[in-house]
Amino acid sequence: MTDGLAEFQERQAIAAALEEIGSLLELKGENRFRVRAFRTAARALAGFGGSLRSGLEDGSLARTRGIGPVTLAIIAELLQTGRASLLDDLREEIPAGLVRLIEGAGLSVTRAQLIHERLGIETVEELEAAALDGRLAALPRFGAKTAAGIVKAIADRREASRYRLLHRALAEAETLRSALRQLPGVLRVEAAGEVRRSMEVVSELVMVIVTEDARALERGLGPVAGARLVVATPATAGAALLTATGSDDHLRGLGERAAARGLALADGALTRGGTALPAPDETAVYAALDLPVIPPELREGRGEIELAARGTLPILVERGDLRGCLHCHTRASDGTNTIEQLAVASRKAGYQWLGITDHSQAAAYAGGLRPEQLLRQLEEIDRLNDELAGIRILKGIEADILQDGAIDYDDDLLARLDFVIGSVHSRFGMAADARAMTARILAAMDSPFLTILGHPTGRLLLSRDPYEVDLDAVIARAAERGVAIEINGDPHRLDLDWRHLARARAAGVAISIGADAHSLAGIGNMEFGLAMARKGGLAAGDVLNTLSADEFLAFARRRR
Ligand SMILES: [Zn+2]
Numbered sequence: 001m002t003d004g005l006a007e008f009q010e011r012q013a014i015a016a017a018l019e020e021i022g023s024l025l026e027l028k029g030e031n032r033f034r035v036r037a038f039r040t041a042a043r044a045l046a047g048f049g050g051s052l053r054s055g056l057e058d059g060s061l062a063r064t065r066g067i068g069p070v071t072l073a074i075i076a077e078l079l080q081t082g083r084a085s086l087l088d089d090l091r092e093e094i095p096a097g098l099v100r101l102i103e104g105a106g107l108s109v110t111r112a113q114l115i116h117e118r119l120g121i122e123t124v125e126e127l128e129a130a131a132l133d134g135r136l137a138a139l140p141r142f143g144a145k146t147a148a149g150i151v152k153a154i155a156d157r158r159e160a161s162r163y164r165l166l167h168r169a170l171a172e173a174e175t176l177r178s179a180l181r182q183l184p185g186v187l188r189v190e191a192a193g194e195v196r197r198s199m200e201v202v203s204e205l206v207m208v209i210v211t212e213d214a215r216a217l218e219r220g221l222g223p224v225a226g227a228r229l230v231v232a233t234p235a236t237a238g239a240a241l242l243t244a245t246g247s248d249d250h251l252r253g254l255g256e257r258a259a260a261r262g263l264a265l266a267d268g269a270l271t272r273g274g275t276a277l278p279a280p281d282e283t284a285v286y287a288a289l290d291l292p293v294i295p296p297e298l299r300e301g302r303g304e305i306e307l308a309a310r311g312t313l314p315i316l317v318e319r320g321d322l323r324g325c326l327h328c329h330t331r332a333s334d335g336t337n338t339i340e341q342l343a344v345a346s347r348k349a350g351y352q353w354l355g356i357t358d359h360s361q362a363a364a365y366a367g368g369l370r371p372e373q374l375l376r377q378l379e380e381i382d383r384l385n386d387e388l389a390g391i392r393i394l395k396g397i398e399a400d401i402l403q404d405g406a407i408d409y410d411d412d413l414l415a416r417l418d419f420v421i422g423s424v425h426s427r428f429g430m431a432a433d434a435r436a437m438t439a440r441i442l443a444a445m446d447s448p449f450l451t452i453l454g455h456p457t458g459r460l461l462l463s464r465d466p467y468e469v470d471l472d473a474v475i476a477r478a479a480e481r482g483v484a485i486e487i488n489g490d491p492h493r494l495d496l497d498w499r500h501l502a503r504a505r506a507a508g509v510a511i512s513i514g515a516d517a518h519s520l521a522g523i524g525n526m527e528f529g530l531a532m533a534r535k536g537g538l539a540a541g542d543v544l545n546t547l548s549a550d551e552f553l554a555f556a557r558r559r560r
């Protein structure tokens with residue numbers, strides 16, 4: 001085990017301790033800002049460049065965004081003693097058995113305590129058994145429906161614990177990459193696997209390490225939790241990277257093509273009759289199979305090999321194609337920045353125009369704008385457009401789609417906006433009623449003011465299922481009415497799911513990438529939305545954000 005790797009694992013352990021403190025405080029019903037501080041610090045650690053110990057000494061850790069004096073002190077304690085007294089106290093206060101029930105099944109503290117007292121249950125397995133054999137349903141204020149809900153919550157959480165979200169996985173992969181690059185003899189390190197394919201959730205980090213002396217390196221490498229390390233030489237790096245990246249289905253398809261040419265592609269090598277062929281890069285391997293390089297995002301075994309063989313792979317949309325940043329909340333509703341700050345930051349990020357979309361009046365919980373507030377915001381945008389050069393601000397709203405499908409605000413007010421994103425935020429028990437939800441969304445698309453359907457299924461990755469909705473009907477209506485559908489770039493949403501994009505594209509539906517930014521950092525969510533667009537096979541021409549501001553405005557006006 002080398003210093004770099006030891007450092008990586010120590011950092012993972014400290015981040016986990018901070019997360020656990022956050023969770024235990026939350027279980028205790030502590031102030032949510034305090035809870036969030038620990039989670040933010042855990043995330044900030046993942047992104048911190050360099051060694052934590054030297055960062056602590058030279059003060060750079062203290063200056064890192066997301067790490068405050070309290071969390072810094074705990075990080076220091078963990079680095080110096082390997083323990084955190086706050087965590088020890090919390091663990092004593094909330095016994096592990098209760099934590100298991102609360103976290104493993106999403107129970108409230110009161111419910112977990114009741115179950116523990118009445119049934120003596122301490123593990124998720126015991127809880128699941130009690131939910132299935134009727135003991136749970138018989139408890140006061142429980143019933144069969146609650147018991148069934150608990151069984152599902154347990155299953156969901158079991159699934160979720162195997163995965164992490166893409167933005168987390170990317171940060172971890174980058175940290176691991178820098179650690180591995182410092183090992184002696186390492187020429188380069190590349191992230192492969194699900195991260196390189198931009199999967200929205202990632203079960204395992206896969207890193208390809210290129211070195212002249214694979215044996216020496218392998219001897220020095222210990223196992224790394226949650227990651228798979230592949231060692232390759234410069235001569236085999238292409239085959240190693242390719243086989244460490246593709247999904248099983250993609251690799252099976254390539255394997256068949258290889259076999260048809262008297263070759264074999266397996267175990268990180270391209271061989272003929274047992275002899276390895278030179279495969280320094282992926283281009284060489286694909287060329288041996290008579291294929292152009294297939295972009296990593298597409299390597300899912302969903303027809304991309306056939307398209308590549310016919311020379312009809314889409315030319316995927318790129319970062320440089322994006323001209324507009326859409327879906328940004330300001331502090332007028334539940335965001336943390338002013339319009340001006342967002343405008344300056346999007347200009348700096350290379351955008352030519354910015355679509356401001358605060359919440360509408362029905363979203364009271366999110367500080368939705370009353371009509372007079374919205375009117376004031378429109379004036380402010382006029383003023384800023386006069387003052388600021390190099391960025392154009394467009395007037396939008398993220399309007400709630402009300403229960404009957406109406407767009408929040410009356411038409412006179414909507415008519416004064418440049419564009420409207422319509423989103424379902426309140427579900428009124430429609431979550432399991434596909435017909436009602438579909439009718440609600442289809443009705444919203446009949447409004448001539450709706451430009452974009454926001455986060456169309458309402459899912460939160462690893463925590464909330466999409467609501468039941470007939471997506472085929474939604475896509476067909478969007479095509480008919482000229483309404484765009486959003487890929488929400490919030491890494492917790494990434495909604496519409498990339499798997500539906502080919503269908504939407506084939507139907508001629510325009511796709512908009514929304515940052516759903518609630519802060520300046522949130523503008524970076526555009527990158528995740530872009531990754532999903534690419535994964536779904538979209539070209540620049542399919543994506544609204546590649547239009548000029550005038551072209552985008554014309555798109556919105558066409559429906560009115
Ligand atoms: Zn929303």
Ligand SMILES: [Zn+2]
Pocket residue numbers: 327329398516
């Ligand atoms: Zn939003």
